[in-house]
Amino acid sequence: MVVKGTTLGTATDAEGKFTLPVAGDDAVLVYSFIGFEAVERRVGSGATVEPVRLKEKSTDLNDVVVVGYGTQRRQDLTGAVASISAEQVAEVPIARAEQILQGRVSGVQVTQTNSEPGGGVSIRIRGTNSINSGNEPLFVIDGFPGAGDLNSINPSDIESIEVLKDASATAIYGSRGANGVVIVTTKKGKAGRNVIDFEAYTGLNTVRKPYELLNAREFATYLNEVQTLNNQENPTQVRALPYTQEQIADLGKGTDWQDEIFRAARMGNYQLGFSGGNEETRYNLSFNYFDQEGIIINSGFKRGSVRLNLDRKVSDKINFNFTSQLSRTQQQRANVNTDGGSSGGTVLDALRFNPAVPVRDANGNFTLDNQPQPYVEIGGNPVAYAESVRNEQNVLRGLLNAAGTYEIARGLKLRISGGIDLFNSQENRFIPSTVFVGQNTNGFAFKGSATNYSWLNENTLTFDRKLNENNALNVVAGLTFQEFVNERYNASVSNLFTNALGNDNLGIGGNVLTPGSGRNSNTLASYFGRINYRLFEKYLVTFTMRADGSSRFGDNNKFGYFPSAAVAYRVIDENFMKSLPVFSDLKLRASYGITGNQEIGSYQSLARYGLNPYTGGTTRLVGLTASNIPNPDLTWESTASSDFGIDIGILKNRVLLTADYYYKKTSDLLLQVSIPQTSGFSNILLNSGSVQNKGFELGLNTVNVEGARFGWKTNLNFSLNRNKVLDLNGERERFVGQSSGSVFPGAAGNTGILRVGQPIGAFYGYQFLGIWQTPQEIAESGITDRVRPGDPRYADLNGNNRIDGGDRIIVGQAQPDFIYGVTNNFTFGPLGLSLFIQGVEGSSVLNLNRYELESGFVAPNKVKAVLDRWTGPGTSNTIPKANSVLRRNTGITSDVVEDGSFVRLKTATISYTIPVPAGMNKTVKAASIYVTGQNLITITDYTGYDPEVNSFGNSNLSLNTDYNAFPSSRTFIAGVRIGF
Incomplete structure (x- = not known):
């Protein structure tokens, strides 16, 4: 609080007490705190003042x-x-x-x-x-x-x-x-x-939505039908049916392989924090342990961390700040990958494994592989794979940053900081010889280590002063240096003489594989400046400039320059706005600037060489091979963007609205460009091409009801973005995207297309028209491909009477039309209820699992939908006949590019603030308990585990692809918070 009209002020202690000398009985104290409305009280003639309770603001624009x-x-x-x-x-x-x-x-x-x-x-x-x-x-x-x-x-x-x-x-x-x-x-x-703050919660995760698959009897019947149809269509290659009718009658439901690999997985989190201090020294010390099991057996994640933040006021002019964290994470991965084949991983093999095969044989040992051969997809026991294979990553990270600030003169401060981010990762992989995928190598063991560190030095000079009643100036100028270093090594062996040691002793391997190691680094030297000028508290101007010098780029383009400018007009401070009391804030904003993207590997502009080992007699020799064509002109991508925004506050900021329209154009894309093979290379990395993004976004915060007994607040946000490829170095289009050799044996693996005028993330394939019903229908169509009744039917768009690459079209877009989120917070006295709804509209997902689970070929298990498969004219126009392999051998088709739109009750929390008895309020400051549910309800037409998925991680060109992905979970949590 301060004495009104003066600079005389103080702060309360932990119990709310304070001492402040004032002159006269008419002095007025102004009580204030960020996030609360200020309160004024006259001191009077007494030595003490009455307690004051501040009222929380809905939003404080001075934050x-x-x-x-x-x-x-x-x-x-x-x-x-x-x-x-x-x-x-x-x-x-x-x-x-x-x-x-x-x-x-x-x-x-x-x-x-x-x-x-x-x-x-x-x-x-x-x-x-x-x-x-x-x-x-x-x-x-x-x-x-x-x-x-x-x-x-x-x-x-x-x-x-x-x-x-x-x-x-x-x-x-x-x-x-x-x-x-x-x-x-x-x-x-x-x-x-x-x-002292303490929080603990515990929870349970369960699979949200498993696939509905055929049981043992249904799948055996399906396999018999596949073989019966094959025998009819290939009378010279007749094979016995895999199951007799007596065997089928005895099968029942069999093994639910999804149920065998999934579990109700526990999770827990424990947090203890200490904070406080005085005007000279402040501290925050915290300890955390987080442990989450995965819903797939033998998977999980653990994190332990310690954080210490210190602030020290050395003198009136010198301040010292120190932030630090030490953490260790351990992740046991669930052995899922997108390679397919016989090493498909836990999820994929659980989906395609024959439910008639038991988890263990009569002796209690894991069954080895899928049966009966050769009628089913070859693969290993997914339970054995999950329990026996080790795929672990341990990360130790330390992040430290120290800074000293010296006030040279009033409003002028010099800040010098230095820090380091150290990241050490240990990889452990072990495949025993007893599981199917380990038999070819008689076991496999791997150890790898990567150490990444970055050191940073920053030097900034800041001038921040209100020059007079109408003018204020904030200027920042700085010089920074940063270096990134990565070192790595790995070693692996196969042909293990024992499985007992896992990968703890690589000496158990009879076959030592070629080790690997490497080191790379890059540096960034920069200087920057920013000017913020405020006139009459309502006209705001910002100018920014940064110059970056990066070792990643060519000798001719080491430095890049990135300017920006912005203006804002606080209309609310105009006199005419006083006649419109409904408005509490109104600001118009506009900005334009250029920023960059340097995220490519090190040494891309230089001539690089790769190792080419060979054998000379009995001696291993190593040669060098040129890996690329150097490009001394290589530089960063450049994004020019403009933004127009408005901020509105209504009814004393009980309604706050922010809206922005933006336009971005990224030029000089870091693009791999094809070149003639006569050069000795197939491509070169150039700055060429451009991409556009433009969109609209809206944020709305409202205080709907405000009261001690009942309160209701809403937060809503909406985003719409339109992405478009403008140029591809003069090319019209490129085929991109990844799939799997297991899904498309012998077919092109590209799943998408980059095309000028279209967004990144376009799926490219054949238009599905249904199922061929009769020989007459096929004859009348004029199609010359070898198709049969019961096969999928695709559109012949180029009119050449056959299905080929010229018939492919864009069959879906990974990027959504719009996304949104709505949060409602309710209070009923000490009770609280928070509901968060998340939505995505207009996004497509490529469900590669359906190629495995709906088509014939060498059969994996199937989804229940194949019970309604085509068995004769008029029976089905969506699911092909049992032995049809046309869909799988064709490539991407529109029927497996599904609508990925969804609305999800992402989080619901009920909390209760426990009243603290009067005798304990000096010890216990606050206490509450809560129950939270996550991913409770998802409304979607997507048929897979979850529409929010990408099996290829952060790939730019293989978006929204679902193949062998780890399923999402539904979570229930109960926790407690106590403050002392």
Whole structure:
């Protein structure tokens, strides 16, 4: 609080007490705190004043927002910046911090690409900019840029997350700002308060939606039908039926392989924090342990972390800040991959394994492989695979950053910081000789290690002063240096003489495979500046410039320059707005700037050589082979973007609306361009091509009902982005995307197309028209392909009476039409209810699993839908006959590119604030319990495990592909929070 009209002020202690000398009985004290409405009280003649309770504001426009290399008042922002507070992070128990952005920030699409514990997350801020380079945003943790993802960060340590979206906000990060910036600030201690916080929760995860597959009797009947049809169509190759009718009658339901690999998986989280201090020294110390089992047996994720943040006021002019974290994560992967074949992995083999085969034989040993051969898909026992195979990653990470600030003169500060981010990863893989996939090698053991570290030095000079009543100036200038180093090695053996040691002693291998090692590094030297000018508290101007020099790029383009400018007009401060009391805020914003993307590997501009080992007699020799054509002109991708926004507050900010329209054009794409084979190479990396993104985003926050007995707040966000390829180095189109050799034996593996005028993520294939019903129908069509009644029918678009590559069209788009999220928070006295709904509309998903689960060929198990398969004219126009292999041998078809739209009750939380008895309020400050459900209800037409999927991770060109993916789970959590 301060004495009104003076600079005399103080702060309360932990019990709310304070001492402040004032002159006269008419002095007025102004009580204030961020997030609360200020209260004025006259002192009077007494020595004490009455207690004052502050009322929480719905939103405080004077809140401080973290931006690049500084902070700003929210009302002074000229760029598009969104914020997530510590309270919002605490609302939802999450495994990794990126998940809190999902559905809560407009313009940001967060996709759980891998649902296994510790699995990957993809973030796209205002669309996809790049084809061959990275599209993930830059993460900045406590001022340390380039700190990777947030998997090792304890979400409970987070004070706030800011998302910088337009060029005005991101240009300060130059060549790393094109994909947006996510700034994470961790908690610090507060003066006058010594606090102990404890939180614990436990939960259970279950598979949300398993496939409905054929049971043993149904599948045996299906196999017999496949062989019967094959015998009829190939009378010279007649084979006995796999099952007799007596065997089928005795089978029953058999083994539910999904049920065998899935489990109800527990999870737990334990958080203990200490914070406090005085005006000179503040501290925050936290300990966290998180443990989550995967819903597939023998999978899971563990994380332990310690964080210490210190702030020390050395003198009136010198401050010292220190942030640090040490964490260790352990991930046991569920052995899922997209290679298919006999090593398909746990999920794929559970889907395709014969339910008539038991998990264990009569002796109690795991059954080895799928039977009966050769009638079924070859593969190993998925339970044996899950329980016996080790696929583990252990990561030790230390992130430390120290900074000193010296106030040279009033408003002028020098800040010097240095830090290091150390990341050590250990890979352990072991396949025993006793499982099917390990028999060919008689066992396999692997160890690998990778050490990544980045050191950083930043030097900034900040001038921040209100020059007079009408003018305020904030200027930042800086010089930074950062180096990234990666070192790695691996060793592996096969032909193990024992399985007892796993991969703990590679000396057990009779066959030593070629080891590998490597080292690469890159450096970034930068200088930057930003000017924020405020006139009459209503005219705001921002100018930013950054120059980046990167070792990744060619000798002719080592430095790039990234300017931006933005203006804002606070209309609310005009006199004529006083006649419109309904408005409490109104601001118009506009910005334009250029940012860059340098996310390619090191040494891409240089001449590189690869190893070419060979044998000379009995001696192993190693030669060198040129790997690429050097390009001294190689430089970063450049994104020019403009943004027009409006911020509106109504009814004392009980209704807050933010809307933005943006346009981005990324030029000089880092593109692999085909060149004549006579050069000795097939392609070269050039800066060529361009991509466009434009869109609209809306954020709405409302306080619907405000009261002690009942309260209701709503947060809504809506995002629409339109992506388009503008240029591909003069090419019209390119075939892209990955599939699997198991799905398309002998067929082209490309699943998508890059085409000028179309968005990235277009699926490219044949248009499904139904099922051929009769020989007459086939004859009348004029089709010359060898098709039979019961086979899938595809559109002959080029009219040549056969189905070939010229008949392919775009059959779906991975990128959605729009995304949205709605959060409603209700309070009923001490009770709280939070409901979060997430939605995606207009997105397509390529369901490659359906090729396995609906077509004939050498049969894997099938989904229940094949019970309604074609068995004669008029029986089915969607599912082909039992022995049809046409769909699988053709390639991508429109019937397996499904609508991936969904509406999901993502999170529901019920909490209860426990009243603290009067005798304990000096010890226990607050206590609450809560119950949370996640992924409770999903409304979708998608037939797979979950529409939010990508088996190929963060691939730019294989989006929304579902093949052998780890299924999503439904989660129930109960927890408690106590503050001392």
